[in-house]
Amino acid sequence: MRYETPASAKEAAGLLKKEKGAAFLLAGGTDLLVKLKMGIVEPDLVVDIKRIPKISDIQSSAKGFTIGAAVSGAELGEHAGLKKAWPGVVEAANLIGSDQIQGRATLPGNLCNASPAADSVPALIAAGAKAVVVGPLKKRTVPVEKVMIGPGKTSLAKGELIEAITLPKAEPRSGDAYLRFTPRTEMDIAVVGIAISLKLERGVIKKARVVLGAVAPTAIVVAAAARAIVGSKLDDKALDKLAAACSAACNPIDDKRGTIEYRVRVAGVLAKRAAKIAFQRAGGSL
Amino acid sequence: MAHDNSYVDKKFNVVGTRFNRPDGIDKVTGKARYGADASAPGQLVGKVLRSPHAHAQILKINTSKAEKLQGVKSIITFEDLPDLTGADQGMADILENCMARGRALYDGHAVAAVAAVDEQTAAKALKLIDVKYKKLPHVTDVDEAMLPTAPIIHDRIFTRGVEPKPTKPSNISSRTEMGNGDIEAGFAEADIIVEHSFKTEQTHQGYIEPHACLASVNPDGTAELWVTTQGHFVFRNVCAGLLGLDIAKLKVTSSEIGGGFGGKTHVWVEPVALALSRKANRPVKMVMSRDEVFRATGPTSSTSIDVKLGAKKNGRITAAIAELRYQGGAFPGNWAMLGCMTAFACYDIKNNKSIGWDVLVNRPKVTAYRAPSAPMAAFAVESAMDILAKELGMKAIDVRLKNVAREGTLAPYGPTYGPIGIEDTLKAVKAHPHMRAKLKPNQGRGVACGFWFNIGGQTSTDLNIGVDGTVNLAVGTVDVGGSRSSLAMIAAEELGIDYEDVKANIADTTSLGHNDMTEGSRGTFSSGMATIYAAREAIEVLKQRAAQTWGIPVEDVAWEAGHAVATGKGHGNLPKLSLREIAAKSGRTGGPIAGHNEVTADGAGMGFASHICDVEVDPETGRSTIVRYTVVQDAGKAINPDYVEGQFQGGATQGIGWALNEEYIYGDDGRLQNPGFLDYRIPVCSDLPFIDTKILEIPNPNHPYGVRGVGETSIVPPLAAVANAIANATGVRMGHAPMSPPRVLAALDALDAG
Numbered sequence A: 001m002r003y004e005t006p007a008s009a010k011e012a013a014g015l016l017k018k019e020k021g022a023a024f025l026l027a028g029g030t031d032l033l034v035k036l037k038m039g040i041v042e043p044d045l046v047v048d049i050k051r052i053p054k055i056s057d058i059q060s061s062a063k064g065f066t067i068g069a070a071v072s073g074a075e076l077g078e079h080a081g082l083k084k085a086w087p088g089v090v091e092a093a094n095l096i097g098s099d100q101i102q103g104r105a106t107l108p109g110n111l112c113n114a115s116p117a118a119d120s121v122p123a124l125i126a127a128g129a130k131a132v133v134v135g136p137l138k139k140r141t142v143p144v145e146k147v148m149i150g151p152g153k154t155s156l157a158k159g160e161l162i163e164a165i166t167l168p169k170a171e172p173r174s175g176d177a178y179l180r181f182t183p184r185t186e187m188d189i190a191v192v193g194i195a196i197s198l199k200l201e202r203g204v205i206k207k208a209r210v211v212l213g214a215v216a217p218t219a220i221v222v223a224a225a226a227r228a229i230v231g232s233k234l235d236d237k238a239l240d241k242l243a244a245a246c247s248a249a250c251n252p253i254d255d256k257r258g259t260i261e262y263r264v265r266v267a268g269v270l271a272k273r274a275a276k277i278a279f280q281r282a283g284g285s286l
Numbered sequence B: 001m002a003h004d005n006s007y008v009d010k011k012f013n014v015v016g017t018r019f020n021r022p023d024g025i026d027k028v029t030g031k032a033r034y035g036a037d038a039s040a041p042g043q044l045v046g047k048v049l050r051s052p053h054a055h056a057q058i059l060k061i062n063t064s065k066a067e068k069l070q071g072v073k074s075i076i077t078f079e080d081l082p083d084l085t086g087a088d089q090g091m092a093d094i095l096e097n098c099m100a101r102g103r104a105l106y107d108g109h110a111v112a113a114v115a116a117v118d119e120q121t122a123a124k125a126l127k128l129i130d131v132k133y134k135k136l137p138h139v140t141d142v143d144e145a146m147l148p149t150a151p152i153i154h155d156r157i158f159t160r161g162v163e164p165k166p167t168k169p170s171n172i173s174s175r176t177e178m179g180n181g182d183i184e185a186g187f188a189e190a191d192i193i194v195e196h197s198f199k200t201e202q203t204h205q206g207y208i209e210p211h212a213c214l215a216s217v218n219p220d221g222t223a224e225l226w227v228t229t230q231g232h233f234v235f236r237n238v239c240a241g242l243l244g245l246d247i248a249k250l251k252v253t254s255s256e257i258g259g260g261f262g263g264k265t266h267v268w269v270e271p272v273a274l275a276l277s278r279k280a281n282r283p284v285k286m287v288m289s290r291d292e293v294f295r296a297t298g299p300t301s302s303t304s305i306d307v308k309l310g311a312k313k314n315g316r317i318t319a320a321i322a323e324l325r326y327q328g329g330a331f332p333g334n335w336a337m338l339g340c341m342t343a344f345a346c347y348d349i350k351n352n353k354s355i356g357w358d359v360l361v362n363r364p365k366v367t368a369y370r371a372p373s374a375p376m377a378a379f380a381v382e383s384a385m386d387i388l389a390k391e392l393g394m395k396a397i398d399v400r401l402k403n404v405a406r407e408g409t410l411a412p413y414g415p416t417y418g419p420i421g422i423e424d425t426l427k428a429v430k431a432h433p434h435m436r437a438k439l440k441p442n443q444g445r446g447v448a449c450g451f452w453f454n455i456g457g458q459t460s461t462d463l464n465i466g467v468d469g470t471v472n473l474a475v476g477t478v479d480v481g482g483s484r485s486s487l488a489m490i491a492a493e494e495l496g497i498d499y500e501d502v503k504a505n506i507a508d509t510t511s512l513g514h515n516d517m518t519e520g521s522r523g524t525f526s527s528g529m530a531t532i533y534a535a536r537e538a539i540e541v542l543k544q545r546a547a548q549t550w551g552i553p554v555e556d557v558a559w560e561a562g563h564a565v566a567t568g569k570g571h572g573n574l575p576k577l578s579l580r581e582i583a584a585k586s587g588r589t590g591g592p593i594a595g596h597n598e599v600t601a602d603g604a605g606m607g608f609a610s611h612i613c614d615v616e617v618d619p620e621t622g623r624s625t626i627v628r629y630t631v632v633q634d635a636g637k638a639i640n641p642d643y644v645e646g647q648f649q650g651g652a653t654q655g656i657g658w659a660l661n662e663e664y665i666y667g668d669d670g671r672l673q674n675p676g677f678l679d680y681r682i683p684v685c686s687d688l689p690f691i692d693t694k695i696l697e698i699p700n701p702n703h704p705y706g707v708r709g710v711g712e713t714s715i716v717p718p719l720a721a722v723a724n725a726i727a728n729a730t731g732v733r734m735g736h737a738p739m740s741p742p743r744v745l746a747a748l749d750a751l752d753a754g
Ligand SMILES: Cc1cc2nc3c(=O)[nH]c(=O)nc-3n(C[C@H](O)[C@H](O)[C@H](O)COP(=O)(O)OP(=O)(O)OC[C@H]3O[C@@H](n4cnc5c(N)ncnc54)[C@H](O)[C@@H]3O)c2cc1C
Pocket: A024, A025, A026, A027, A028, A029, A030, A031, A032, A033, A034, A069, A095, A096, A097, A098, A101, A104, A105, A106, A107, A108, A109, A110, A111, A112, A113, A117, A118, A119, A120, A160, A161, A162, A163, A187, A188, A189, A190
């Protein structure tokens, strides 16, 4: 196994592209190293991105935020501006693992590990985040929901990697929230995850995005759930419709972490709770 | 010298105070050497190939490809562990569990093992071993295994304890029945009868340190084993028996131990490591992975239990019956029998009966887990007590007090109780401020009791006094929970010196007589007794040396507060001699000063506890959060209260984990689906409130200091305490543990549906 520390994203892409054997990008390593130790992956090449200049920076501008691919969960949690603009994204990222994991885990790592239960992914999608994808030859920007295409699978081509995640500027009177259900308080994998981002106009929901995690092969954008609350002040009727739409959108599996029935049910319960938090964060009063 | 084990009420100087443990610095700085921390020149790495099937015939094991791999030094199968167990079926079971003999009996059963120069080579070699299996039908559920249609796991097993003797083999290895009085008459007398059925899932001890050892066998039959264990003397005897070694030639050293809770009372890879070393003629180190620990080392039983109680309107129970079914994995155990013995032990019930069924399934061989079998029986009985209280319209605690066992009560399993603490714990609970604290919406409070026997057994201890007056205490019971500190305190107390002047060590098997395991909460009870006696022997020597120095008869010398004092007529003006002064001259007064003791410690004091639990249940997700928890337990005498409280808290925590989320999940294919800490959900720190404790001290009359065991009882009440709290919070009676969110939500739905 070879280990490389390229000086640019483009160089990293070139190394990945050239490798004939199994090549893996290494960010925080909290997924990759676990799989390596368990013998699930046997890389010929590991490309560590952490030495790339600026890859660990969070930049804010008039357009929003650009979060480098090696920024850890802990660093996200310490960024006051980001927390104020996208509290749901930050709380989702900060739910990953434990203090130790937080010191390492990254957003692109969470996304490219491509687990249906990844915590930050629904929140990123709800927030309208984009991935800046660098290949050996060209760079492209894709919405986060286009990256994961199935359990363990991404749409990235061989040699492509994510250099940064961008978040738009948060609109006035908008708010987002992420909630997950786990039997334990931490060190657990989401049985259901839900992210809601919404914008108010005169106390009424004008726009919304509702995204479910852990209840289908990938995170899913539930348009019907967003429709259920748009135009409402999040009254009980709207909340019930939201819950029903979320439950209806679930396509989960029965496994050791939760039954189909349970996941479907709890998706609706959490949807209501997350909507209320996002609503209040947007300045709405219940 | 004969010693008296009777309790003597006296004022203590050292005992009952709080000291740091002598192993503390090593543990917090990472210097402590655990099972995986030993190495030897030329050592190999051993790894085990395990069955991927729940039940399969092993048609052929072809190791030839693996043998040719560079770096592979030995490969063993059952053929390298010939059966030397004779008529001892228990030992034969241990052997077969260590290495499958023709059949894989559960997912994870060892089939072959490799020793190679490094881990990668060993792992590669395992992949090159070709095993031909023929899958057989399997059964993993305790109730299903009892059905006549269930696949039979051992056709040599015919149910014991039933008449007439069965003619067909069965997965039921034995039936046990015990109790007192006339059960039918008791129910006939009752005004109210309640009945309920319960199920508990299989849980693992979950110690953080996996099993690990370093084994080295020489061609002349001498051997050494460094190992994480709860009892190195027992491991020595078992391993010597399985491998045909002489007991005296196998030296076993116990490492520091990162938790055991019963799981390290049993050998798993140790005989395999010895066999690999014998074949390779090199030391072999083995460290189990977490996956292996879950799949192939002793979890506790899953159970199915029915309880029926009958009572008078005034709350007096007239009859109690329980039928308990415990699976012991793929080998017979006596787990249901222990369930029977403990089920009604907290109560004085004239007519009681317990029927136990020990059952085999295709799961790993069950071993002890902290008060083995008692938590499940208590879950059923203590839940039923609350159901009864509700029917009677009485407070749950009052029904318990109305029926509580006392000194003189005939225990369901035979003996008549001496002084016991269950009534005191209940009264302390009743008076505790926790019982009056206000509950918030969706919260409920539950109370439950628990019992554990505690045991004594064989112990041997050596105490050597150095020329500077400091003392080495060598004990043979492994220190799992801080016993080195407690035993050093006991030695200091007896000798009348400072705690800091005593260093307790765990001696290897060549340095002391046999010691039974650290199990049954016996460590401080039995080694404490042997330490008291060893110290008293040493005091006799010290007195002789003083008498010799003074030139007076030894009868005229007394030992007071660390000094020899002349007491006889006419010696009044002799200045007293300190232990330090006598020790300094020992080279000239007859040589080293020591005391030692070998004893079978009888008269262990029973342990009783009552717990209070507050839980908050999320009515929409079924998730339960423990918001407050209090343990009240009788310790007899708390030698070092810090570690007694630690035991109370640890046991309660494990019980809460079992109550809420911990469980083995098997697929339809009979394979374990969650062999790791991510999906086998032990509580993490943030899941629990501070566990409050209250130590009661009702002296055990059969120990000089009144010590009872304290290590196990605390895991017994929590399952029912949580269930009773959930019932009081929600109105649903959870009969299936763990009471995980999906189970609680389903029960809430069923309640709503009426
Ligand atoms: C104890 C523990 C607890 C955990 N708890 C949670 C949890 O609660 N919630 C949760 O969602 N996850 C959890 N995880 C999983 C993991 O921590 C997260 O998925 C984390 O975000 C991964 O980030 P990383 O930087 O460590 O990824 P890495 O391990 O470095 O990479 C993960 C995968 O993504 C690829 N990759 C990484 N960066 C890029 C990039 N920039 N471009 C393209 N591909 C890339 C890697 O090649 C690899 O295949 C847990 C893991 C552990 C060990």
